[in-house]
Amino acid sequence: MALTQDARYLICMQRYLPTLLLSVLALNTGWFVVYSGDLGVRGLVSQSPGEVSRVFQKDGTxxxxxxxxxMIAGxxxxxxxxxxxLPIVRRRWPGLHRRFGYVLFVLAVTTGLGGLVYITLNGTIGGWWMSLWFAIYxxxxxxxxxxTVYYAMAKDLRRHFAWxxxxxxxxxxxxxxxxxYAIWYAATGGLASNKEFTGLFDQIQVVAFFVPYLLVAEIAMRWRDERRPPTAA
Ligand code: HEM
Structure with a gap:
C-alpha cells in the first residue's frame, strides 16, 4: 500500500526529530562547555585562583x-x-555507546560529588536555600x-531509557x-535578581532550572508508554 505524503512526512519526523533536537541541544551548550572547561583548568593551574573567579577561594586548596x-567533568x-x-549512536555503534556510557557515568558522579563536597566545605553564594537545591540537584x-548504568547492565532497556x-x-x-538568566536579564534587566543570588528570581531559579524539565520528561515518557501497543505476556 502506497503511503500518503503526510504519512511519509510523519515517519520521517519520528525517525529524525530526536537526532535533530539532540544535535541542536549539544551545539547550543557549546559556549557554556568552553566557559566551564576553561574556568576549571585555569582554577586548577593558577597560582592565585581567587583572581580567576569568585567561586575559588584564596586559601581553599x-x-x-x-x-x-x-567544572571540567561537568x-x-x-x-x-x-x-x-543520539539514536544513530545507539543503533549503529552499540560498543561505543556502552564504553562512552561508563565514561559519562564517571563524569556525572565526579560533577555531582564535586558540587556536593564544595557545598559542604564552602556553601554557595546564595545561602542555605541555594545550597539545599544544589545539593538536591x-x-x-x-x-x-x-x-542508568544499573538498568543497562541488567538489560532492562525500558528502565535504562527512562533513567x-x-x-x-x-x-x-x-x-x-x-x-x-541570560533571557531574564535581556528581557527585564535583572528584575528580582542580585549579585548575592538572593532575589526572588534567584530563589525560584534554583528549583526552576531542573524540576520542571524533569516533570515534562516524566509526562512525555508516560504518554509514550500509554500509546505503545501492549506486548504479549
Ligand atoms: C552538569 C554540569 C555542570 C557544569 C558544566 C557545571 C559548571 C559549573 C561552573 C562553571 C561553576 C562556576 C560558576 C560560574 O561561573 O557560573 C559551577 C559552580 C557550582 N556548581 Fe556546577 N556545574 C554542573 C553541575 C552541577 C551539579 C550537579 C551541582 C550539584 C551539586 C553543581 C554545584 C555547583 C556549586 C555548588 C557551584 C558553586 C556555586 C556558587 O557558590 O556560586 N553543579 N558549576
Missing amino acids: LANAVIALH AVLTFGAPLQA GTAMIWTAVN AVRLVVLAVASWIYRMH
Missing part, C-alpha cells in the same frame, strides 16, 4: 581543586550526554547516573540555568 574538577558531561543519546544526578532521559535533562540543566 581542597574546595578549589574539587570545584575545578567539577563541561564534558553537558556536551557528551545529548550526543550519547547533585544527589539526583548521582542517583540518576547509578540507575537515561532523566540523566540527559540533569546533564544540560546547568546550561539551562545560565540560559534562564
